[in-house]
Amino acid sequence: MTEDLTGKRALVTGAASGIGAATARWLAAHGVTALVLVDLDGPGLAALDMPCEVLPFPGDVTDEALWDRIEAEAGPLDYAVINAGIAGGAPIATMTLDEWRATLSVNLDGAFLALRCATRLVRDHGAMVLTASVSGLKAEPGTAAYGASKAGLMQLGRVAAKELAPRGVRVNCIAPGGVDTPIWDQTPFFQEMIAQAGGDRAAAMAALSGAATPLARFATADQIAAQIGFLLSDAAGTITGTSLVSDGGYLL
Template sequence: MNFTDRSILVTGAASGIGLAVAQALAGAGAERLVLIDRDGEALGRIDLGCTLDLVPGDVADEGFWDNAAPYLAGIDHAVVNAGVAGAGPIADLAFAEWRRILAVNLDGAFLTLRAAMRAMAGRPGSIVAVASAAGIKVEPGVAAYGASKAGLIQLARVAAREGAATGLRVNAIAPGGVETPVWDDMPMFADRAAAIGRAAAFRELAAMATPLGRYATAEEIAGQITFLLSDAAATITGAVLTSDGGYTL
């Protein structure tokens, strides 16, 4: 998995899976990384030893992508990763909360994918969209998040079909539980972490939810994304790699 002389876009790059992907790609020889996140301060702290274009902004803002287009010139790969979490039963879910989650996770993913496909038009390349096992397996209380990720999986599959003629591969990855900061915004996890510690809370959740009894690290998911982007996955397109410790079985 050699990315020498390659330029790669990663959204949601300031933390969690996005940051781990950026680190993995830099370690694999990437020449230039275009890193996008709403948290400009966290972006500014990233130093990976390769050329970095750090572009703070909201992926769900169409105008942002108009301004960001020059940074995408010449990209070879893209990771559609920016996302937000949220939970609540349908009967109690405020429409504003539904729109908040769908705006980033689906509208933002569409705008990212569209911008990347335009930048790579007529050239081979690869894109990975970071979906979720919540877009495959039904659980109560995750209507907005699950719907956004199910929509992203189908969006990636359509993009794979549309891009195949020019050698553009598009795949999705559907992680289950991953030890990232996104959990800290979930009251259920935050309360448990405050009571028994963050590491113990992850172990407790994983023991209940996954046959393998563990969650993935961001670095493990990043390695799988790097594989799907790489030439080692040259014949894989339109696939959904489920990486969930057996959660969806």
């Protein structure tokens, strides 16, 4: 894409790695003037090398005080990418309430706080993208908390799209299927796959993607970042309140 974002300011949460870091790089490469970057991983934020002004805010996205500080210090926004999230999986029968709450807290409460802040800071005719998941659309065993959080996030995005439409602000979701990011390494079943592959993570990822998608491939973080960039861009100027599924055919 040839989108020129010179003079624009963007917020990205979960920016220290994976889709968040790739999206920050995409925005910087397309000329964004300032990036407001949020992540629990402070050293990871500090390690990012961006060719634009960076305002790092290390902290927990579920901390309302963090968002009060961002609202006071970040300045106006043109774009927001609400991406921070965690993985987790357990059957409903064995899931503890603490496990349920941990996933919903980050993936939905944290997203609400980020969205509320962005809604207050975004200028008219801006755009936002929320990172949801195909797990919010398709039921699979062991995904109750994660899937529910992402389904809730997509509905949150639709409501925000309707509330912000009078200001010309668009709100959409991206719903990836498998993406090769470090979030997989947090899941017990993928850790087991790596062990079964003799510690070869690449082989485990190839086996996982081959079994899970008709295209036999997972997306890279950079591919999802480019799709987020499209949703933010003027090329998507009439698209709002929708979820772009990018899953290699998993839903088919």
